[in-house]
Amino acid sequence: MAKLFRAAIMGPPGSGKGTISQRIAQSFGLQYLSSGHYLRESIAANTEAGVLVRTYVERSMLVPDHVMTRLMLPRLEHLIGHSWLLDGFPRTLSQAQALSNLCQLDLVISLNIPYETLKERLSDRWIHPASGRVYNMGFNPPRVQGKDDITGEPLIQHDDDKPEALMARLRHYKDVAKPVINLYKSQGILHSFSGTDTDRIWPYINSLLSTKMHMQPSDSFQTQTP
Numbered sequence: 055m056a057k058l059f060r061a062a063i064m065g066p067p068g069s070g071k072g073t074i075s076q077r078i079a080q081s082f083g084l085q086y087l088s089s090g091h092y093l094r095e096s097i098a099a100n101t102e103a104g105v106l107v108r109t110y111v112e113r114s115m116l117v118p119d120h121v122m123t124r125l126m127l128p129r130l131e132h133l134i135g136h137s138w139l140l141d142g143f144p145r146t147l148s149q150a151q152a153l154s155n156l157c158q159l160d161l162v163i164s165l166n167i168p169y170e171t172l173k174e175r176l177s178d179r180w181i182h183p184a185s186g187r188v189y190n191m192g193f194n195p196p197r198v199q200g201k202d203d204i205t206g207e208p209l210i211q212h213d214d215d216k217p218e219a220l221m222a223r224l225r226h227y228k229d230v231a232k233p234v235i236n237l238y239k240s241q242g243i244l245h246s247f248s249g250t251d252t253d254r255i256w257p258y259i260n261s262l263l264s265t266k267m268h269m270q271p272s273d274s275f276q277t278q279t280p
């Protein structure tokens with residue numbers, strides 16, 4: 055039985071978390087859980103939680119920790135027998151502590167991307183709301199302008215992706231993420247990647263995950279059998 059692998063990816067808005075997470079999910083068969091996607095799903099479904107979180111998400115404010123934990127932990131308990139990758143959770147120290155009550159992470163990827171790059175990327179970001187698929191007019195345009203490649207449904211832009219909203223989101227992200235990054239650094243599981251181009255960062259992440267996932271104790275056990 056291969057050991058389970060649990061990872062998280064952290065980074066400011068526009069840093070490429072969603073893009074890199076999709077590549078990781080495809081290359082390594084991990085379940086991909088995006089907190090932003092679940093929040094938008096509950097908003098679109100107009101659930102009781104959705105009505106509550108809408109006011110925060112629309113202002114790019116952090117949703118209260120107990121709401122996020124209640125949204126994410128049951129999904130993780132449901133996946134307790136699987137390997138997965140978390141995007142956008144935990145975002146605060148108390149969320150990280152709530153997660154550690156359920157399970158320990160094996161690896162955390164942290165993306166450090168310059169402000170100008172974030173601003174440029176977000177202004178060109180288009181999203182298919184239902185699936186969370188992400189496009190970029192410069193980097194990965196849809197086959198048909200404004201339409202999702204799989205469903206043909208219209209793509210949208212998020213209000214808070216406008217440049218004037220980015221500075222505040224970025225400062226807030228850094229203030230909140232710093233203690234979480236320090237926590238995982240102290241646990242020796244944080245791996246940081248800097249740069250302006252996902253395609254240049256990806257090979258390093260790919261080889262890191264290959265090493266970490268294929269060097270699990272169960273593998274080493276197999277080599278010990280006579």
Ligand SMILES: Nc1nc2c(ncn2[C@@H]2O[C@H](COP(=O)(O)OP(=O)(O)O)[C@@H](O)[C@H]2O)c(=O)[nH]1
Binds near residue numbers: 065178251
């Ligand atoms: N030009 C460019 N755009 C990128 C690159 N990597 C991701 N993007 C695009 O930049 C936007 C932000 O990426 P995304 O994965 O959504 O970042 P997230 O907010 O951290 O999840 C999206 O439109 C991506 O398609 C890159 O290396 N170059």
Ligand SMILES: Nc1ncnc2c1ncn2[C@@H]1O[C@H](COP(=O)(O)OP(=O)(O)O)[C@@H](O)[C@H]1O
Binds near residue numbers: 122
């Ligand atoms: N773990 C979380 N804790 C609190 N709020 C969150 C969390 N994840 C997402 N959010 C809220 O939902 C919004 C959208 O999240 P996301 O799609 O990850 O966008 P971004 O990466 O730009 O913050 C965030 O700006 C924040 O308001």
